[in-house]
Amino acid sequence: MSYKHLTYSERTLIKDWMNKGHSYREIGRRLNRSHTTISREIKRNLWCGEHYYLRSAQEFYEARMKNRAQRFRLKTPQTRTYVIEKLNQGWSPEIISGRLREFDPENYVCHEAIYQFIYIETPELTETLARKHIQRRKKYPYRKPKERIKNRTPISLRPADVDSRESIGHWESDTIVGGDRKSGLNVIVERNTRLTNISFMPNKSAEQTKKSIIRRLANHPEHLVTSITYDNGSENVFHQDINEALNVQSYFCEPYHSWEKGSVEQVNGLIRRFFPKGTDFSSIPVSEINRVEKLLNNRPRKCLNYRTPYEVYREARGALTD
Structure with a gap:
């Protein structure tokens, strides 16, 4: 027993x-x-x-x-003296550990032991660390992301002409969350022309995101809407409904790789100049959001040889539209 x-x-x-x-x-x-x-x-x-x-x-x-089971880190006085001396000289625990491994393997200690020595036994040494955190941040074990979005097509399978921006009609979608954590903006950017569509959403639900994307992209010619690239946010779970409604293909960034849809991320930064973080979009008139959209689409871009997204898109569309 x-x-x-x-x-x-x-x-x-x-x-x-x-x-x-x-x-x-x-x-x-x-x-x-x-x-x-x-x-x-x-x-x-x-x-x-x-x-x-x-x-x-x-x-x-x-x-x-x-x-119970408490043990001292850096047991020998020589190792403790060496570690403290090097910490005071500005060395990081990783550098100290690596140096010991290469030149004094008998006294080698891993950098994790040095961090535990600092935070558990000698907290005054936190002043020697680069970030000088008084409390150590929690570490969580790596977990494989759960498959929340069904039938995702990874961005690695996106055609080469889409990656190189040679063809027109490939869009990127993202959500900017408001300060109330409920309302938000859906932002869609065409990768080649940088044409931007901004839509107010009273909530950032998947259903609202689907409606906003379909409503805005349905106004464009079919041959100029062929794919949409998303991140792995839960608001994008209805991507298959969007594909069916617009006859497009969806692609998804790798988890935590939002930079893979860099066009919309860059535009989000421009939008934040007008609506800083913490802005409650429910209090912003839709006319103001439309004004910002027009400003961005009439803003010359270096990547477009200083033409505007409107000018490049109109040329691609073959007709003057507002």
């Missing part, structure tokens, strides 16, 4: 039965425990070496559990 630690309720019974004069053997029999377990429990947790109190016994136990 595997051993189990005494619980708080068992300690309560031990205290009560001790007060009634029961022996260790009798208490052990009632708890289905060895009498030696009861003896050790009482001897370990006597208050001032004389009295067994329930609260103090539980606190002693919890303190032992908290401090």
Whole structure:
């Protein structure tokens, strides 16, 4: 049988039965425990070496559990002295560890041990670290992203002419979230011409995103809307409905690789000049959002040889449209 630690309720019974004069053997029999377990429990947790109190016994136990398996990092005085000296010289734990591995392997310690030495045993040394964080940031184990969006086509399968921006009709979509964390803007940018469509969304749900994209891109000729590239946000789960409505192909960036749709990310930065972070879009008139869209589309771009997105798009479309 595997051993189990005494619980708080068992300690309560031990205290009560001790007060009634029961022996260790009798208490052990009632708890289905060895009498030696009861003896050790009482001897370990006597208050001032004389009295067994329930609260103090539980606190002693919890303190032992908290401090169990604690070990000193950087055990030898030589290693500690070396690490402290180099930290004060501005060396990072990674550099110190690598240096020891190459030139003094017998005293080698990994950089993680040095970080633990700093944050657990010598917190005053946090001043020697580059970021000088008083508390260490939590590290979470790597988890494979869950497949939230069905039937994704990775961006690695996107045709070469789309990547090189040689053809027109390939768009990128993204969402700018408002300061109220509810409203937002859907931003769609054509990769070749940089033509930008901005739509206000009262909420950033997948259904609202789908409606905004279909409504805006349906106004363009079919041959100028052939693909859309998204990130992996939950607002893009209805991409197949958009594909069916617009007869387009969808592509998705790799997880945490939003830079792979750099056109819309760059435009988002321009939009933030007008609507800084924290802006509540529900309080912004739609006319103001439309004004910003026109300003961006009439803004000359170096990548377009200083022509505007409107000029390049109109040329591609073959007709003057606003």
